[in-house]
Amino acid sequence: MSDYILLPFQFKYFDNSVLLVNQVGEYTFLEQEDFTTFYNGRLDIASDIYKRLKGQHFLTVESEKDFTLKLLSIKLRTKKAFITDFTSLHMIVVTLRCNCSCSYCHASSVDLDTKNYDMNWDTAKKTIDMIFQTPSNDIKIEYQGGEPTLNWDILEQSVLYAKFLNKFAKKKLGFVICTNLLSITEKQLSFCKEHSIELSTSLDGTKEIHDKNRKSRIDGSTYDTFITNSKIVKEKLGENGCSPLLTITSTNINKLRSVIDEYVKLGYNTIFLRALNPYGNAVKNKNDLSYSIDEFVNAYKDSLDYIIELNKKGINFVECYTALLLSRILTPFSTGFVDMQSPSGAGISGTIYNYDGKVYPADEARMLSRMGNDYFCMGNVNDNYKDVFNGKIIREIVYNSCVENMSMCSECVYQQYCGADVIRNYLETKDLQGYRLNSDFCKKNRMIFDYIFSLLKTADEELLDIFWSWATRRPYGDLKLEKK
Ligand code: SF4
Ligand code: SF4
DSSP states (O other): OOOOOOEEEEEEEEETEEEEETTOOOOEEEEHHHHHHHTOOOOOOHHHHHHHHTHHHHHHHHGGHHHHHHHHHHHHHHGGGGGSSTOOOEEOOOBBOOOOTTTTTTOOOOOOOOOOBBBBBHHHHHHHHTTOOOSOOOOOOOSSSSSSGGHHHHHHHHHHHHHHHHHHHHHHEEEEEEOOOSOOOOOHHHHHHOOOOOOOEEESSSHHHHHHEEEEEESSHHHHHHHHHHHHHHHHOOTEEEEEOOOOOEEEGHHHHHHHHHHHTTTTOOEEOEEEEEETHHTTHHHHOOOOOOHHHHHHHHHHHHHHHHHHHTTOEHHHHHHHHHHHHOOOOOOOOOOBBSSSBBBBEEEEEETTSSSESSSHHHHHHHHTOOTTTTTEETTTHHHHHHHHOOOOOOOHHOOSSSSSGGGGGTTGGGOOOOHHHHHHHHHSOOOGGGOHHHHHHHHHHHHHHHHHHHOOHHHHHOOOHHTOOOOHHHHHHHHH
């Protein structure tokens, strides 16, 4: 019998073995027999298993207890560093008008000529003033809509005003415009180039799929315009000046391999496999667009296998959701992803300012308000910064989104890599903590984690290298060359 102390960890039985994850996200697999020996305190201190578990902080000894706990607390602080970066992502909805009418539009955009849905200069200026009160040294301003380029004058003025304020604040300041590229002009692109503004766009797959999902409010094929304009964007802003996001609906869920091929063909090297969210038009058109979580996860697994095959063939291509989870699983670093942090990143990592000056903790909260429920409104840009960012809503969100003490999550082996989506919980259950037993969010994450860990458990060196390259954001080709 050895004399050692067990440190906190979660575990689950996993394919005839046991998966263990400790409080700072380090994981290991043990044979069931070894697991029993371990938790009964009977491991031989000369054994490899004992040394591995001690090195990974699943156990310690009395003489090293204080040191181990200090080390663990440093690792935990590193993992949760996003909390101290309060608030870095600021999204501004400069207009709700849009030249597109996507079947799933979460934002519930309005027609081009609808009045009173544009942000005015007074609100835009107050928004930038409020953003610059953030304690974060890192400010990313992301313009959203509707189609934000339709209110270009306000967008342009607000960029210039933010840059003016930053002459005094001296923060790390960046800009992104989320645009469908349908009406972007050369003049606008020149402004983007001059001010290092990145573009984020949307591409749902082949012409047939894209045109079906994303209909123009004016005329013609949105795919054709996207292709023409994305070429101009690349010429002006460079190969990586614009990256697309995919929305998965029933239209493309069974064709994701061809969607990935389309991304590769157009020179993009990332894709984000996102499930449809239950907001806006996605709810109105639910019968035509939705699918079950099992269907989504099966499509995700098949796509991931396909992307891994592409990497093995020498094509650098990354699935961003897997890359995010791998960063959490394989590295000690903090990763931001508003919808899946503990506590939730809503309000403390990202905030959204609506065209009318109302402030929300997340895009989904703004979408919920478009559906008639303003529960998550934190205040207005006319209010005092502290009243908005230290108010009731943000406190409620933090209080209700620490997975470490939420039912089911507190015992879940994936707790350290997962998080809470309070707005989705509230939408589905009217309870900010929600119910994991029948939560699609939880089911999807559990199934995806199961798959990633099954791959990690049996991974050969090549697959591990691919995963490490994703987790550390380095092209797999470069990593291979470094190893030679
Ligand atoms: S999803 Fe975007 S591009 Fe499509 S209608 Fe909505 S705001 Fe416009
Ligand atoms: S949401 Fe589900 S998968 Fe995530 S930690 Fe909670 S129980 Fe685990």
